[in-house]
Amino acid sequence: MLTVNPKVRPPLDPEFLPAALWHRAYRALVAKDAGARPFALVLVRPDGSVFRHDARILSAGHPAAALTLTYAERLLKFLLWMKGAPQVLVAGADEIATALAKIYHPAGARAFDFDFMGQKIFGRVFSVEASTFEALPASVETSLPMGRHLEGCRIGFDLGGSDRKAAALIDGKVVFSEEIAWDPYFQKDPAYHIEGVHDSLQRAAAHLPRVDAIGGSAAGVYVNNEVRAASLFRGVPADLFEQHIRRMFFTLQERWGGVPFEVVNDGEVTALAGSMAMNDNAVLGVSMGTSQAGGYVTPAGNITSWLNELAFAPVDYRPDGPRDEWSGDRGVGAQYFSQQGVARLAVRAGFNFPPGIPLPEQLIAVQTAMKAGDPRARGIYESIGVCFGYGIAHYAEFYEIRNLLVLGRVTSGEGGEIILARAEGVLRDEFPELEESIRLRTPDEHSKRHGQATAAASLPAIPVSSR
Structure with missing residues (x-):
C-alpha cells in the first residue's frame, strides 16, 4: 500500500529505496x-x-x-x-x-x-x-560557541581510520603539517593509540617556539574530552579501554603541561572548518572516508552537543539492504557514503580484488580505473551520487541546511565531481525546493590540506592570563 517510485536510480544499486521518498509516501497516506x-x-x-x-x-x-x-x-x-x-x-x-x-x-x-x-x-x-503528551518534558537544547580561536602557538590533530594528521599553527598560519598512516581499528594495546597521538604532537611541536593549546578531532563520540565510543578503539579490550583509553586525552594533556586541550568528533570539526572557510553558517559537513562522518554548525554559528553519527543513520529502507558489519543494521549511511560503500559497489561493478585487500587500496584501485576511463568506476561514483542526493533530502528533514560541505577521500578527483553532479541532479528532479536552498560545497585546496587541522587547533580558548 506504499508506492515509492524514484525518478533516478543508482545504476549499480537499483533496489535502493530512498528514506526521503518513503517518508513522503507515508505522509501522503497519513494526509488522507x-x-x-x-x-x-x-x-x-x-x-x-x-x-x-x-x-x-x-x-x-x-x-x-x-x-x-x-x-x-x-x-x-x-x-x-x-x-x-x-x-x-x-x-x-x-x-x-x-x-x-x-x-x-x-x-x-x-x-x-x-x-x-x-x-x-x-x-x-x-x-x-x-x-502522555501532557507528561512530556519541555524541549531543552543548547549549542556551544566553540572554536575560531587562532591566536598563539597551537597544534591541531585529526585521527582517522587510516591516518592521523597534525599541524602546527602560529596565529592561525600553518607552519607545519603532516599525515602519518596508521591502522588503529584492531590494535589491542592502548599504547599504540596514546603513543601514536603523542608522537604526532611532538613532531608538530618541534616547529613551534612553545605550545599554548592543543585541539583535536577524531572519529567517534567524545563528551567533555572523554572517549565514550569510537570504532578507532574497537580492538582494545573493555578493561583496558576503561583504564587507559576513556581518559587518554587527559593523559596527553598532563604530558603537555596542562595546556588547554579540546577534542571533539571529527564531523563537528569538518563542519566548523567549512563554516570558517565559507564565512557562513547552517553547515552540515559530510565526510566520505573510511566510514561516514557528519557534523553540524547551527545557523547561529555554534557547535551542538549532538552526536551527528550519520554512519549509523538509515537512508535506505529496503528490508534486505546491505548490512553494516559493526552495528548489524541495514541501509545505514556507512554502507553508501564511505570507502565501505565503494568496496560494496566495486563487487557489483565487476572489480575482483584479492581477499583481504584493505579498503583504502580498493579505493585507490577504483580511482586509478576512473582516471583510465573505466566505465565500471564511473558506475560506482554515479551510484554513490544518486544515493547521496536522496540522502541529502532525508538529512534536510532533520537539519536546517544552507551549506552542505562534502569531503573525504571518496570524493577526490573526477569521481567526486560525478558524485556531486549526480546528487545535484536528484535534488533538481525530485526536490527542486532543496536544489534552490542548499549549496553543495567542496573544500578548496588550502582547506583540504589545512582546514581540518586549523579548525581543530582553534577549539580551545587560551586564558587571557596565559597569553
Missing part, C-alpha cells in the same frame, strides 16, 4: 487518513537536554497501520544517532512504544543501539517508555 494521530518521540539526556520530534501517524485501524512501526523505528534510529540519549519517551501510540521497547532491547534487533546509547555513551540503561 481521517483518523490520523499526533505522535512524538522525545529523547532525554542525563544532563537535562531534551530533544522532541513531532509527527503524525496512521490510525491504529488503518489498513496500512503496520507501516507505522517501520516509520517510527527508522525515525527513532535516525534521531538517536543524530542527537543521542539513553531515554526515549513515546506519545500518541502506546502500541508503538511497546514494540520499540522490544526492538531496542538486549535481545532485540537493535541490541547494538541499546548498548551504545545506554551504558557506552551515557552510562545508564537505555529505555523506551510510553507517555
